[in-house]
Amino acid sequence: MFESVYVDLHKFEQHEPWFVAINPEGQVPVLNHNGVIITHTTVINEYLEDVFPEIPLRPRDPVGAARMRYWNKFVDEHVMNYVSMHGWHRMVGIIARKIESGEFEKLMERIPLPDQRKKWRTARSGFSDADLAHATEKILYAVDKVERQLQRTRWLAGDDYTLADINFYSMCGMMVERMFPEMQIAKRCPRLVEWRERVTARPGMATALAQEDRTEPGLRTWSGHAR
C-alpha cells in the first residue's frame, strides 16, 4: 500500500519550504519509504525493484536488466527533456505568463536548481524556434528508434514488460500522437501504436490513468491549442 500526496505545481508547492525540506532540489516525484527519501523517477523505480522484488518490472537476468537500463538511460537523456520542452512551451508558459513580474521574480528566487530557474524564465518568454525544432528532431529520432526495436522484440528491453516501457510510455509514448499530430505517428510507427495500446490496457497502468486529472482545464492542451 502507498499513499499518494499531490503537490500542486500550479501553485509552486514544489518550491515551498515544507517541500524543499523533503527534497532540496524542489522537484517531483519523491518517494518517502519509512522516512527514507528517494528522488528521480528511474532511481525510485530501481529502488522499488530492490525492495519489492515479488512482481518484477526489472528482468532478473543481468542481460535483461542491462537492456532495460540502456533504454531507461536513452529515455532520460534523449527523450524526456525534449518532450518536456514542448510541454513547458505549451503549458507551463501559460502559468508563467499569468504571474505579475515582481511576483515571478520572488518565485524564481525560491527555485533551488539553477537549471529549473532558467527553464521557468524561458517558459515565460517562450522557447526559441531553433530549440523547439531541435527538440522535435530528437523526438522523431526516438520514435523511429523505438519502432525499430519493436519490430524485433515485443517490449523495449526484450520479451518482458519492464520499467523501460513504463518510462518511455510516460515520457513520450502515451501522448506523442496528441502532442505532435503532424508527425503522423500511426503511419510512421505502427508498432509503437500497438505497443502503446498494450501498455495502456495493463491493469496497473489503467489504475494509474483512472486517477483524477488535476491539471487546470485551461492547461490541458497537448497540441498547444487551448480548448
Add this chain to the structure above:
Amino acid sequence: MFESVYVDLHKFEQHEPWFVAINPEGQVPVLNHNGVIITHTTVINEYLEDVFPEIPLRPRDPVGAARMRYWNKFVDEHVMNYVSMHGWHRMVGIIARKIESGEFEKLMERIPLPDQRKKWRTARSGFSDADLAHATEKILYAVDKVERQLQRTRWLAGDDYTLADINFYSMCGMMVERMFPEMQIAKRCPRLVEWRERVTARPGMATALAQEDRTEPGLRTWSGHAR
C-alpha cells in the same frame, strides 16, 4: 580475467564497419561478455555488479544503491557532457582540423549517431564561447555539489566506495584541476581533492592508471595549451 582491446579514436576505428557491427552506435566503451554486447559505462558497470557480485562496488542495501544511482545519473546528465565539451574543444578539435575537408565529410557519413556527427563538426569549427561558458558553469555547480556531499560522507554515495565515485572520478574529478587551473579547485574544494587522492591510491585505480597512455603526445593538453 578480461582482455582489453584498444580502439584507436585517432584513426576513427570506432566508426569502421567491424566496430559498428559490434556496437551500432559506433561508441566506446563496449563490453563483450561471452558474446553478449553491453554498451554505455554506467549500464556496463551495473551489469558487472549483477554478474560478479563478489567484490561489490554497488551497495547491497537498496538505499545505498539508490544513492549510488542518484550520483551516477547526476554525473551522466550534468557533468560528463560538459567536461567532454571542453575536452573535445581542446583535443578532438586538433584531430578534426588536421583532416582535409573532403576526407572529413566521408568520415562524417560513417558516424551512426546524428548527435556525434554534430559534435565532430562543432569540434572542427570550435565550440561557441557561450556553450563553453555554460559548460564551465555546470562543472562549477558539480564540483561544489560534490564538495558539499563530501563534507557529509566519506564517499559520494555514503560510507562505501561505489561506482558513483568511479564515475565522477573518471568523468571529472581526476582531471578537473589540470583542465581548469583557474577554478582553483584545491582552495575551493579541499574535500574533493582529498577524496581524489584516496580514489587515485586505490589498487584497482592504480592498475588502471598504470596502463599505457595511447593518446598522441600532441593531444595531451589538459589545459588547452599544446606542449
